[in-house]
Amino acid sequence: MATTTITVDEFQALEQRVMRTVELIRAEREARANAEAEVAAMKELLDVASSENSALTVELAGLKQERQQVKGRVDAMLKQLDDLG
Template sequence: MSESMISVDEFQALEQKVLRAVEIVRHEREARAAAEAEAASLREQLNSLTSQVTDAQTNVQTLNQEREAVKVRVERMLRQMDELL
């Protein structure tokens, strides 16, 4: 046999290595796709939560403004009552 010839066993070993490499690449692609899908889902959740926080902050600001308006009105009514007494 010449040195350029590959034995059947060597060819089968090489074939097994190629098949394992293909399987590893396939598995890594699937893992990457799953990671990208999870990242997209997490981005959507983050956007939703950010929107909820923004809404809550707006609501708190509105409630604080309403509270301040009620406080001013109550103080005015108390001053008017004091003037009557």
């Protein structure tokens, strides 16, 4: 059976590479967690905006209907004034 010997310098270089790899993984996990939190916050904002949009759409429809009613009443008054003159 052949054995391979590693010098102290080679072992320290390997140890440093492992430590850098661990730090990279740690940093990537943190970045991923931050990105996931940001996505969750954006989804929440989107839900709020969507709800507001729905409410505003309903309000706009009501205002358009009200405007049509007012227009109809004004047209009726104008017709009555024309009939008088």
